[in-house]
Amino acid sequence: MKTLAGYRDPNQLRSAFELGATVIPFVILWALAWWSLSVSYWLAFGISLFNAAFLLRLFAIQHDCGHGAFFPNRTFSDWIGRVMGVVTLTPYDVWRRTHSVHHSATGNLDKRGMGDVHTLTVAEYRALGPFQRLVYRLYRNPLVLFGLGPSYLFLLQNRVPLGLMDSAKYWVSAMLTNLAIAAALLTIWYFGGWQPLLLIFLPTTLLAATIGVWLFYVQHQFEHTNWDSNEDWQLHDSALHGSSYYQLPAVLQWFSANIGIHHVHHLYSRIPFYRLTEVLRDHQELAESNRMTIRESLANARLHLWDEDSRRLLSFAQARPLLAAA
Numbered sequence: 510m511k512t513l514a515g516y517r518d519p520n521q522l523r524s525a526f527e528l529g530a531t532v533i534p535f536v537i538l539w540a541l542a543w544w545s546l547s548v549s550y551w552l553a554f555g556i557s558l559f560n561a562a563f564l565l566r567l568f569a570i571q572h573d574c575g576h577g578a579f580f581p582n583r584t585f586s587d588w589i590g591r592v593m594g595v596v597t598l599t600p601y602d603v604w605r606r607t608h609s610v611h612h613s614a615t616g617n618l619d620k621r622g623m624g625d626v627h628t629l630t631v632a633e634y635r636a637l638g639p640f641q642r643l644v645y646r647l648y649r650n651p652l653v654l655f656g657l658g659p660s661y662l663f664l665l666q667n668r669v670p671l672g673l674m675d676s677a678k679y680w681v682s683a684m685l686t687n688l689a690i691a692a693a694l695l696t697i698w699y700f701g702g703w704q705p706l707l708l709i710f711l712p713t714t715l716l717a718a719t720i721g722v723w724l725f726y727v728q729h730q731f732e733h734t735n736w737d738s739n740e741d742w743q744l745h746d747s748a749l750h751g752s753s754y755y756q757l758p759a760v761l762q763w764f765s766a767n768i769g770i771h772h773v774h775h776l777y778s779r780i781p782f783y784r785l786t787e788v789l790r791d792h793q794e795l796a797e798s799n800r801m802t803i804r805e806s807l808a809n810a811r812l813h814l815w816d817e818d819s820r821r822l823l824s825f826a827q828a829r830p831l832l833a834a835a
Contacts, residue, residue: 512792513777516784517578524579527766527783528570528589535563535596542709543701550708557709561716562764568597568721569766569782575605576778591682595689598663598714602682603670612778615729616747618815619739623672626654626726628736630815631828646825649813654726659718720765727806728753728771731799732822736815748775753799754789755806772799 542556573579574590587601594601611624621628629637629645637645647653668687670679697705735751737743755769762769770785773795780788789796812822816831823831 513773513780513788516788517777517779517781519579519581519781519784521581523783524781528579531563531566531570535560535567538563539709539713543705546701546704546708550704553704553708554712557712558716560709560713561720564597564713564717565720566764566766567593568599568717569768571597571599571601571604572608572768573766573782575601575608578779578781591686594686595693597717598686598690599667600670600679600683600686603667603673603679606679607672612775613744615775616735616737616751617739617742618736619742626730628730628813628815628822630736630817631823631831632817634814634828635832646813651810655719655723655810659722660715662722663714663718724755724765724768727755727801727809728768730812730822731801731806731809732812733799733820734822736817736820745776748772749798751775753801753806754796755801755803757803 538556538560542553542560545553545556570579571590571593574586574593577583577586579589580586590605591601594604607624610620614620614623615625618630627645627648634642634645668683670676670683673679694706694710697710729752731753733750734753735747737747749772752772752775753769754772757765757769766782767785768774768782770789773780773785773788774782809822811824813825814823814828815821816823816828
């Protein structure tokens with residue numbers, strides 16, 4: 510950890526460049542898609558889908574702001590994050606708190622439920638009744654997790670501070686973000702009608718949300734991830750062994766702001782995303798740890814239950830003999 514601390518200081522000019530290199534193309538593509546509505550709805554729709562990549566990157570910048578890893582001035586970072594939160598439909602202060610819980614408890618079986626993908630152990634699933642098993646299987650179905658899930662999360666769930674409902678601070682964050690989103694959408698509707706909302710706003714938002722949920726999923730849901738009960742759980746071990754290195758092509762790595770280097774991010778979340786590659790360059794053992802390609806990651810979508818005995822994430826089919834034996 511002390512070694513990684515040497516990479517934590519952000520470069521203000523580099524951060525400003527990364528912000529501009531993301532915001533400016535995002536705005537230009539939004540304007541181009543709007544103009545394209547007069548030419549072809551399909552052209553506008555296609556531009557909107559491409560712009561999802563820049564929206565994803567804006568969320569990644571918001572993510573770094575939440576960790577205090579983007580600008581040296583924490584207050585300035587927070588306000589950049591709050592503005593980004595309107596664009597990404599994510600109340601910044603609410604998300605920063607729930608994401609902090611995720612970092613402080615990821616892989617802890619006794620602290621599940623906030624900022625994670627709901628995951629049961631084989632024993633817990635075995636103890637469920639038929640209806641509860643059906644609900645869990647539906648939740649873990651890829652069509653729900655990566656189809657309905659992102660829409661529900663960003664369009665509905667983010668409108669209230671779930672998990673933090675007793676705090677006025679987080680209600681203020683959620684409601685002010687909602688008001689800003691409503692004002693932006695009403696302005697778009699007033700000047701453009703339903704077309705820019707349906708053919709630009711929704712495609713860009715939902716595709717970026719889907720990719721984001723997938724990235725979050727594969728960063729922690731893989732066969733040899735790490736889960737422990739509270740008495741055995743260690744933050745460092747969970748960060749290193751419970752987070753993947755999602756090795757992406759260079760262009761996808763740029764659009765996802767290196768978030769695939771997730772094990773390093775969990776080891777030291779204050780490192781700016783543009784310095785994560787320096788860590789891999791300088792520490793070969795981290796460049797080899799939990800490495801996963803896109804092709805390899807696809808198999809993770811069928812893994813649903815944590816087996817505490819074999820310490821593996823299993824599919825329902827793999828867990829069936831264990832359930833039958835019990």
